[in-house]
Amino acid sequence: MPDRTLLRTPSGSGRAVSDAGVVRDALGVGVAVGVSGFAFGITAAGSGISLAQAAVLSLLVFTGASQFALVGALAAGGNPLTAAAGAFFLGTRNAFYGLQLAQVLRLPRRMRPVAAHGVIDETSLVALAQPDRRSARIGFAVTGVTIYALWNLTTVLGVLGASALGDPEAWGIDAAGPAVFLALLAPMLRSRTERAVAATAVLLVLAGQPLLPAGVPVLVAVLAVPVTLALRERAPRTVGTADREEAAPPSGGEREEES
Template structure:
């Protein structure tokens, strides 16, 4: 039986030595792991006990959901809406997992353990690698470093909440965004390096041609417009609900932005199809 070749998450990226992948993964894990200080301080300030704070980091281990939960509880939100909002923020990790399960190709026995480390940072590092071997390496090193660092600094932050004061004053609130900007750079370089060959008339991939690429552009533009519309409507819905609804509920209302935009897009698509059919019928009659 032949073995399928390893999948390449980003074959257009330049090759990397193992040491560079380990260095990048350690950097991401250490930098973002420091944000555990901010969570420990925030959780303690919201009235969570030391044990509750540490167990939350050990078992949940997804920063945005943890901050959403303790933030909603800290301002008097009901536990159920607070937990529901945190759960919705964590759903994105399931979509990361669908992609990572293909490119990592881990044995079935290991997947439940690896799933606990499927978060923004491990996914970004893994998918930035050019082959499966380096993808596994980046995912593992980032996961170990970040999990250990996040939990240690959560403990220290909860213990020293009074001494640390405002987490933003330490610059911990910008660690995550700064890391993501750094992770985007290799992908941008890889795409820009591949662009000149495409413009120079490189052979299209199998199943693609110039006409297919041209017809794909409007579809990509429409998708981008839908994404922007969903984001904008979600912000409007959340801000509009904040003065009237308990903490944790506005984020649940904001979820309605996606089906609303999709419904409007479907209606517009049907209306356009009807206009095209009417125009075609009139042309035949003429």
């Protein structure tokens, strides 16, 4: 099977995409995020969750943000139902990833149940960042397998070594997963509206953190979308025009003259 795939850019020029390059990048993301299972294992142990419970969460839930939200809310004394609700709503974003990935990957029907379990932030962003279907499939598979294997292994090691490692913040392990995700997400926020939604969500979480029960600020952050869209509708027409122009891809040809 050839190692390079030629694709056409919007301007009509071609460039080669290396399978080895996709694998290298996917492994980099997978390893960086997979080792964050240490932080989850340590956090789970500190929240009173047993090794078996933490292992089952990583094996079956396998969405880091939801797992951290659940054990973090429980550790802060939050209501179990509120903690579960926060984790659930965080996890629903993967359903929207799946809708887009279904069109990009076009996997055979027999492979879809297995692939669905691997639809998380990092696998989705790596796949969607690729310029063609072949590269997207490679990136999705390599990222998913790497993260799943390392996440489950390091979850167990984190629980077992919780007492020896101490506070995960002292090691910086807790920041590895979010840092990689933000690095992948930031270039995809191309329009003003997308950046405004992201910034509003951050502000809502920061404002709600000292005022609301554990797990609730994440739910409040969902309001960033309707709030931003409502403000955008009230803004002058020129703002919306600029937003559309910024989001539009560059054209490879000259603009047609008006008749």
